[in-house]
Amino acid sequence: MKVAKFGGSSVANAAQIKKVANIIKGDAQRKFIVVSAPGKRFSEDVKLTDILIDLSDAKPNSETYESCLAAIHERFYEIVTSLGLEKNLLDELLKTLANLLESNTDHRNDCIKAFGEDSSAKVVSSYLRRIGLNAHYLNPKDAGIIVTDESGDAQILPESFSNLYRLRDLEGIYVIPGFFGYTADGKLTTFSRGGSDITGSIVAAGVQASLYENFTDVNSVYTVNPAIVSNPKEIKQLTYREMRELSYAGFSVFHDEALMPAFNAKIPVAIKNTNNPDKEGTMIVAEKPTKQNGVVGIASDTGFSSIYISKYLMNRELGFGRKLLEILEKAHISFEHIPSGIDDLTVIVRDHQLSQKKEKHIIEQIEQSLHPDTVKVHHDLAIIMVVGEGMMNMVGVAQKATSALAEADVNIVMINQGSSEVSMMFGVEARDMHKAIKSLYQKYFG
The missing domain is CATH 3.30.2130.10 (VC0802-like)
Known part of the structure; x- marks a missing residue:
């Protein structure tokens, strides 16, 4: 059983979501899918989460507020219609957002920021069903992801892992939104930024997956930042400790907290490219043979x-x-x-x-x-x-x-x-x- 997490670039538009669907369809072991909010479609584009943050901070009916709403509507209209999904799905998403904006709860901003991931999961599960797969949307509350009440910096609670383990017996494919969980008293609370990686790792540890696949927009982890050195060598295998050090010091492939649940459960992690899924990628493991020069x-x-x-x-x-x-x-x-x-x-x-x-x-x-x-x-x-x-x-x-x-x-x-x-x-x-x-x-x- 595999857990596959797809980052923002992988669900940025309909064309990318179709690639995601083909990847899921191509391996029956991919049972649990974690998705981010739609990312950038092109280099000058804006991530949906950034638009949602601006929206949550804007005054109602202001120019910023209206422009954010228009951008969100345009993004999901394009995705839903291009995937050939029912219009009532788009109506449902926009109604959910409208209700969140009118709410007065102390976790209102968390709910708005998490709207991108939650909507991605609903869209991806709907498209998987459209192409004939037995797929279901699974809310983190129903999955049993219980977190501390720390807005923007939620920490996973131990009972979450036994809750998630029970999901192994379910039939079909389950698409779970990343980035947030629920407190014991039912408040939606977000992880730190980049927290969809954390969700993926938590789910992999909870269901005791044989592999946690993290799909992004690069073929592998490189020995150095490609923006500084042209065509650097790829890293085929890393240990958890090496990846933690690299993530801390600027490697953007992984959120630097994300690997801890997988690390504690000793689950191997594969970093792969949504646009080139047959590429071997980089494996992150507990132990590996030492390289000749020692430096990875x-x-x-x-x-x-x-x-x-x-x-x-x-x-x-x-x-x-x-x-x-x-x-x-x-x-x-x-x-x-x-x-x-x-x-x-x-x-x-x-x-x-x-x-x-x-x-x-x-x-x-x-x-x-x-x-x-x-x-x-x-x-x-x-x-x-x-x-x-x-x-x-x-x-x-x-x-x-x-x-x-x-x-x-x-x-x-x-x-x-x-x-x-x-x-x-x-x-x-x-x-x-x-x-x-x-x-x-x-x-x-x-």
């Missing part, structure tokens, strides 16, 4: 700042690190990395958490509580991750990275390896990120 991929992301603190004999001062982290906690700032030395310590945070007001307050608190010799903040950093299972046991892996950066004339602001056997992290100036990535790729894969 290089990922990067911008938007980081570092808070550097130096104090003579810091290592002898009991509670120094705890006090520093308490200052950040009280300011509602989570840290990403903390590389340290004997007398100095650097905390890496995301830029969006560090407003000018917060930065000033944090520096004042650090100076008052910790009395450092130096405290300074460095903005506009990029983080580069060199990733590979077990690469730390191989001689020369780190030396290759530092040589590559030196040859590209890139200054290393920070290095963090620590005890990880999966990745090395380098902090560089954001403006140097692309040339750093190109040089690292040439060194490991060129």
